Amino acid sequence: MDEIEEWEAMMELPLVRQPAVYDRRADHNISMSDAEFKRTYRFTKVGVFALVEMLYDQLHFPTERGRPLTVLQQVLVALNHFAGGQFQRTSAVCGGLSQPTVCRVANSVAEAICAHKAAHLKMPTQAQMQATAARMFATYKLPRFAMGVDGMMVRFERAPRGLPPGLALQDFNCRKNFWALNCQLVCNDEMLILDLDCDWPGKTHDARVWAWSAVRTYLEAVPGPFLIAGDSAYPISPVLMKPYSNREAADDPQKRLFNERLSSIRTVNTENVFARVKNTFPILRMLRAHLDNAKTIITAVCILHNIMIKMGEVEPEGDAEVLDYLGVVIEQMDAPDAVR
Numbered sequence: 001m002d003e004i005e006e007w008e009a010m011m012e013l014p015l016v017r018q019p020a021v022y023d024r025r026a027d028h029n030i031s032m033s034d035a036e037f038k039r040t041y042r043f044t045k046v047g048v049f050a051l052v053e054m055l056y057d058q059l060h061f062p063t064e065r066g067r068p069l070t071v072l073q074q075v076l077v078a079l080n081h082f083a084g085g086q087f088q089r090t091s092a093v094c095g096g097l098s099q100p101t102v103c104r105v106a107n108s109v110a111e112a113i114c115a116h117k118a119a120h121l122k123m124p125t126q127a128q129m130q131a132t133a134a135r136m137f138a139t140y141k142l143p144r145f146a147m148g149v150d151g152m153m154v155r156f157e158r159a160p161r162g163l164p165p166g167l168a169l170q171d172f173n174c175r176k177n178f179w180a181l182n183c184q185l186v187c188n189d190e191m192l193i194l195d196l197d198c199d200w201p202g203k204t205h206d207a208r209v210w211a212w213s214a215v216r217t218y219l220e221a222v223p224g225p226f227l228i229a230g231d232s233a234y235p236i237s238p239v240l241m242k243p244y245s246n247r248e249a250a251d252d253p254q255k256r257l258f259n260e261r262l263s264s265i266r267t268v269n270t271e272n273v274f275a276r277v278k279n280t281f282p283i284l285r286m287l288r289a290h291l292d293n294a295k296t297i298i299t300a301v302c303i304l305h306n307i308m309i310k311m312g313e314v315e316p317e318g319d320a321e322v323l324d325y326l327g328v329v330i331e332q333m334d335a336p337d338a339v340r
Contacts, residue, residue: 054116082304087288111300113300117299121193150184154183188269191272220239276305281304284301
């Protein structure tokens with residue numbers, strides 16, 4: 001009888017509703033100041049709403065079933081993850097979500113951004129190249145240089161997963177003995193990324209990536225008056241200019257001067273861009289994703305970088321001297337052993 005009375009007493013207790021998971025979702029658009037918001041998401045609030053408008057059709061859920069994340073929440077979660085470079089579970093805690101949700105959201109937002117690649121990663125017009133060449137000549141006294149090309153190593157935390165047939169795991173172990181993708185970027189002095197090729201394992205030589213790239217075919221098919229600056233790893237061609245070797249420049253002051261000026265052009269047009277992208281979105285310093293997702297994230301981050309440049313969302317503290325220093329450091333790390 002005592003057990004029955006205890007059970008009846010328990011049944012009379014008021015029910016306490018457990019807090020729903022979505023009640024923990026953060027609304028940083030309201031709780032954060034403008035400066036803190038920019039530090040966390042790299043975009044201002046106005047810039048984030050512009051991204052939301054651009055990605056709305058791809059990320060919007062037609063119904064409220066299951067209380068899905070809004071487009072704004074999805075964009076903020078992805079930006080926080082790209083700009084933080086932390087584990088997904090850490091991004092989940094920041095957004096009041098679960099780790100699997102952050103994984104799905106980051107990948108879906110990256111795919112949505114990549115759908116706009118044609119509008120934000122594109123080669124310049126003749127007028128734009130003419131303007132770039134004029135600025136390069138005014139500063140470095142070398143004519144016709146309108147862009148630069150170089151390879152950027154994007155590192156994996158561990159051996160990449162999800163390799164397609166035909167690719168060996170050893171191909172991703174680069175010459176610096178870490179797992180990576182060799183991403184070829186073509187950029188200009190405005191820090192805009194004009195072309196991106198991130199389909200090559202880290203072991204692949206820059207010259208091979210260039211030989212098979214669509215941008216080389218495009219530039220050589222319609223040769224113009226403009227040149228692209230490359231380092232000693234690239235073969236010289238009617239459209240690509242590389243420095244003289246150390247042996248050729250040893251006894252010739254004019255060749256050494258040319259190498260110095262060409263190196264400055266390369267630093268402005270490629271190395272500084274690499275430093276800017278990796279500082280703004282540290283996820284590129286250590287990828288933790290399957291191979292296909294990694295390529296999507298790299299492309300999405302480069303598109304976001306271009307959008308930031310076009311919208312004037314660049315960090316004011318990233319002055320030219322700091323970027324020049326970081327560019328030189330990256331250049332020295334990526335230089336072939338023969339020319340160090």
